[in-house]
Amino acid sequence: MSEEKRKGGAAKLILILLVILVVVPLVALFGVYKLNDPFRGTANKILASAPGPIGTYFDSFPTEEESQEQMRQIAEYILDIDVNRAVDKLTLLETDDPKAYDDIVKLMLRINPNATKNILEQIRSSNIKKDVVLSTLETINQEKGQEILDQAAYLSNLSLPTAIEEMGYIISRSVNGHKELASILDAMEVSQAAKLMAELGKDDYNDVMNLLTSNKGSLIRAEIANAKVRSNELENISDIYMTEEISKLVDYIGNENTYNMAELAQIYKNLGIVKAGRVLARVNDDAFVYKLIGTIKEKEILENNEDKITQDMLKSLKIYKEFDDNVIELSNVYAKMSSDKVSEIIKKMIRNSSAPREYDLSNGDKIVITDEELALAILGNFTQKQIADILSYLDNTLSSEISRKITLPQL
16 A cells, blocks of 8 residues: 555545534534523623634623523513503514513413413404404405406307497496406406407506406507408408309308408408398308307497497398309209200290399398390300200300300309
């Protein structure tokens, strides 16, 4: 073994001995000093005689006798004062220094057991009352929280006009109505809350918005702003759809695959009653149609306080549904006839000079259906070969005119 390794081993041994002989006893001694009051008092007396700052420091600690005297004075003082004040002081002492509290209570019991028991009973009763109050408050807050959640769910499930009416009632029924409504909206999904907030009057909107939690308020404002942008987009889309063929529009807006029901309601309103009725007449989904009409009705009532659209739209739908059914029925009949006979019928319908059928709508619009329109719709159900055969029996002028009209988009 090298000299260096021997020296290292000796150093480790010395270090271990120091820990065992010095550090461990000091730690144990410190623990006894902290936990054993008599030992601490004796140690303080001995260390107080040390020279310099050490002696001064330990001389400042009261002796065991002095501590006991101080405790006795406090115990006697508490027993002498009013019970309520005694309760306050002991309660405070128990919070700040539980050990001192226990020592003083023991002394009080030795000095005057009956008075001490009375004070302790008052403390116990006070604590019980506090627990009851806290428990009651907690229950009340839980019930209020559940009530708000229930109201949020209730408002969310109402139709929009009814929900707005209910919000007006919430605002008006108490001085804290705006605060109550803000709490309910805070518990809602952002999209639903924004939909309701957007329908409030300016003053109510500002009052409620100021009472929402900052995060929820920011999200609702952003949602409303996005909804306005989307509304402008839908207006532009509606303008484009005005020039589209009916058959294509059935694919685009005859379902909820592309747009939600609120967006569809805006599109159909922008299309106008007549074209909306033509599209809906081709939609083979009654549930979709009824849901859409109901949404449009709600939108009209909200915006104009009355509905002047849906009855006319349903009338338009009925007229064009009957027209389409008539076209299908006649197409099936004519398909069994020879091409020359069909050509004669088509010719008479195109050249018919009698007045077209007109249907008045309550908004002043008219739906006009001519025999020519019926004839062209019937031909549209035939194959290209059948149409060519039928047109071959007509003069060139009429044949060219019909061919041109058949190829034009049916707007």
